[in-house]
Amino acid sequence: MPPHTADPQRHGDPRASGTESVHEAPGPDTLLATHDLVIDIPERASGAPLDLTINPGQCWGILGPNGAGKSTLLHTLGGLRAVRAGEIHVQGRPLPEYSRAHLARELGLVFQKHHDGFPATVLETALIGRHPYLRPWDIETAEDYAQARAALVRMDLAELEHRLVDTLSGGERQRLAIATVLTQNPRLLLLDEPTSQLDLHHQVAVLDHIRGIARDDRAAILVLHDVNLAVRYCDHLLLMFPDGKACWGPTRTMLVPSALERLYNQALSTGEIDGQPVFMPNIP
């Protein structure tokens, strides 16, 4: 299949990509809902408004090329950036009504880049995930330490507990960031490329783990670059196109090869393993 060529006329119609957004109305249990949300990327035209509904038990994948605004969207959903238009509701309440501390108990973010300031140990770093739960004079209890240690075990970092953060490898540092958000234990996880620096085994292990958390009353939103991992682990996908268009819905409705080719401006071959579609880039 040839890569899709830019055609502004067809971009105007979401059907042109072969996919159509599936709008779900927010319910009483909805963890996060956006209403006509337009994210604010400085010096860029407004993209299509987003009406997302994230319910408990869901795992969303955000796919798109570099610079499509995936991280900006994630930060906006986390309340760290102002919206250009529209509204975000967290558990039915407008996001700006939350205090930062309250929001941090509901939403947890993992960033692409990690700043460590002054050297700290792995355990101390995971432990700051308890910050939103502690009052100013509180000192971390044995229970807080236990939660941080449990998160380190889950991210395969238990043996590194006393290591200084600046001695970790990129992948270890990334797992530590995830362990910190697990210690934070929010109901909605917002993860920006959580597997970008991980080896194959840890990619699967981390996503298995996140999938395991996004059940019952919890959910997760992941920015991913690996379409096949997204297909395996996410039940909903949001495709963010370079021209600002977007479409979203249950994963099976989003896996239209022509849409993915247009998304990445890359020709793809489609196959099937264990009844699941697999996408491979065509290499000339």
Added chain:
Amino acid sequence: MTRSFLLATGVLLPASLLTILIALAYGSVAIAPGDLLAVIQGEGSRLHNTLILDLRLPRALAAFAAGGLLGVAGALMQVLLRNPLADPYVLGLSGGASVGALLAMLAGLSMFSVSVAAFAGALLSTVIVFGLAHGTGSWTPTRLLLTGVVVAAGWGAVISFLLAVSPTAELPGMLYWLMGDVSHARNPYPAWGVLVLVVLLALPLGRTLNVLARGPMQAAALGVAVRPVEWTIYVAAALITATAVMQVGAVGFVGLIVPHMLRLVFGNDQRVILPASALGGGILLTLADTLARTMIAPEQLPVGVITAMLGVPVFLFLLYRSR
């Protein structure tokens, strides 16, 4: 955290007492331990009483309070800027406070107004340095330090100008605004009040500062109201620096040396480092002032000379290591 807090206070509190005793015992005239004990018990000779209780004790207390304030100011600014090179003297806060105080004094204002002017000068310097270094571009350590160093040099020039136009007779007593000198210290108790207040406020804020040290985005995601906390620290750093400058002039590098040393020993938890910096800064400046009084006795060195001699190598070492 509890263990390193107890360790830090367990070591630094006795060391602080010992330092003050040393400051009382040494000077142009050394006093034997037995005589010092007699004075403390209220049985000393009149000469020893005057020397220790009226001259050396207020001076030691002034040096300790000012050193403690500078130590805390340095530690706070280093967290805020995520940069171990930040220091109220290097970044020009002390210079701003000196200029404010000097202008108010030349205008013949009351002591209270002089203090307010010193605070205003320090705050202005803070806003200039952080405003310019932040800007719209990236906040690099180089950019911040360059801004601070240039602003500090500017204040130095203003002070030199003010000194040049002042009556010659007043010069020796005013030079300390440039280099710092404890011999002109006034009543040390307001500085002690500020020091105790700051440490009491810093303790509950400590964990928030730990989170803030990881960058504003991460801190916000962990529930820190970043802007209000940052502004609290800006204003607090200016207030602390101004109080110290009112006490001893522009003494440099205490805020650089002390938190750095303490971090090597006690780790990076701000709940430990901030109170430890208060004690450590007090110890350093009191010892430095004792040295300044005894080195070329009966002449006295300005204490800023001693701290600069210690601080410049430490600064260069940190700069070298941060490449």
